[in-house]
Amino acid sequence: MYDWLIVGAGFAGSTLAERIATVRGERVLVIDRRDHVGGNAYDEPDAAGVLMHRYGPHIFHTNSDAVFQHLSRFTKWRAYEHRVLAKLADGKLVPMPINRTTLNRMYDLSLVTDEDAEAFLNSRAEPVAEIRTSEDVVVSRVGRQLYETFFRGYTRKQWGLDPSELDKSVTSRVPTRANNDDRYFTDTHQFMPLDGYTAMFRRMLDHPNITVMTSTDYADIKDKVSFRRMVWSGPVDEFFGFRHGKLPYRSLKFEHRTLEQEWFQPCGTVNYPLEDVPYTRISEYKYLTGQVHPKTTVTYEYPSAEGDPYYPVPRAENQDLYRKYEALADATPDVWFVGRLATYRYYNMDQVVAQALATFKRIEAAVPPTSANDTPRSLAATGD
Template identity: 80%
Template sequence: MFDWLVVGAGFAGAVLAERLASERGERVCVVDRRDHIGGNAYDELDAAGILIHRYGPHIFHTNSDAVFSHLSRFTRWRAYQHRVLARLADGMLVPMPINRTTVNRLHRLSLTTEAEVEDFFATRAEPVPVIRTSEDVVVSRVGRQLYETFFRGYTRKQWGLDPSELDRSVTARVPTRADDDDRYFTDTHQFMPADGYTAMFQRMLDHPNITVMTGTDYKAVRDTVPHRRLIWTGPVDEFFDHRYGVLPYRSLAFRHETHDQEWFQPVGTVNYPGEEVPWTRVSEYKHLTGQAHPKTSITYEYPSAEGDPYYPVPRPENAALYKKYEALADATPNVWFVGRLATYRYYNMDQVVAQALATFRRIEAAVPPHSAGGARHAAAGE
């Protein structure tokens, strides 16, 4: 008899499994239908011996001291600040997010102060009385031309929808700057696990109270692996057999390549905002990992409507459908729903860790060790 069956060995499942096993002394079985732990953050050595991310680049960044401190128990870190360039149709490379260098290079200007850049944006911004969509966010800040150059095509490829059809939160994730800061993130903690994500997950799950079963579907073991309570980190609609219909997700396909040269591109990721190519970005892992190798490996990303669920699609009708599943989740005893898929939120890795730690605190308050507990639904930052 396991005290907990944890479905999913990504951040949400692994963080909770470790806490339940080490802090409460409870027996935990972790199952994942994939053949590995680590979820989408899984990394591995490719045939050339280069550490790559099987599911595209994962760059860790957070402003949370608590999240960073917790993960530091299981990994050493390599300082890394991610930089992204956008390759335009004419081959020009400019910093992304948009900053002063982007504006100067694109428009052949010599702006030197933030005030000058803000004035430039203001002369091009379009008034939007109520900002509702991703298009509204950008055109109200920097105008139609920069929106068309950097956001419209990329968003249409990434989401299969025009920005005018998407919630404002999508493009709001990408700031526009008036200074020359070319870092993609500005968080307090910006690091990569020194030995890779998989090694971090292995240490997290290396506990005598934890049993890990990869290549195992929940439905195949839910009636054969006895357990008192359940942590579910998969799609919430799947848990309820799509009772109200399928929640829409976007997926990704990847093309991994190894090149017989030391470097392929000048930064870790180059975005391709135009619709003249089907991929959205190309990432080169040696920038991220600091690995020294005479060859280099890269990954092309192709957004897709089919495949493993990656990104909840932020539209009002999808939020309304999720609310129906959320009500079911809240009413389901002995099951805790945690993570991006289980709570239908576009969370970063650190947000999922924070959500898992918050869920553990709620479990501690509500469920005595080794006894039946009630159903709970996780919310980030609780």
């Protein structure tokens, strides 16, 4: 008998489990269909002993002091500023996002100031009457040649759609800079968990009021466990039995390689925007972790239409379909929908933690602490 069932042991579920167990003193069962906690941020030593991320690189960054301070309860940090290079058709490696160095290397220019770079970009930019799509965002800022060089092929591979078919939010996430700042992120807090993400999650869930069951699917236990309230961090359409049809998601396939050499590439991630290259990027984990090891492990990422859901596809018709599920979620008592999949949002890790902490505040305001006289519910009473 549990006060809360939490489906999913990633950032959303683990953050709420810890808050509910610690602050409210209530009993929590956390389940995950995978064989580990941590969701997509799970990391582990591979056979060679190199600490790597099973689901591709996860780089923590945030401007939120509250999120950073909260996670600091469960980990020490290693300062890390992520850098990305893009490999062009002529073999050149240039910084991504586009900055002044990128322009100088591509065009053999000698742009010296931010004003020089801005003037060059403005000379390339093409006016767009209304910014609606991801193509509009880039073309209106840097022009068609830079758009085709860096964004069109990469986006087609990543999303299976042309940028002209995607919401403007996709490419709006990637800035264009006139300075020489070659960091991928510019957030106030840029760190990696010192002992890895998995160690952080295990500390977060190490509480006498929390029971964790991995390799456990919701459907397998819904008739066997009783609870009073629930947090769902899986796909919202799955919770409701795909009543209105499936929400589109993109997935990823990973090829992990351990190499008999100390380093493989010059930075943490190299992007491959050419459409005829099947993978989108290669990441090398020792840059992220700071680990000293005679071997190195890299991951090739291949976007896919099939597999575990990773990214909600940002198109207007998908948002219309999501709103039908959102209405069902809002009308479902005692179930809280949190996280990227449950709210169909393309969130970063820190945004998921912020959403979970905000959800906990709403729980505190709306839900009285559990009484011994409260009536438990069967898992079978919640979804389809």
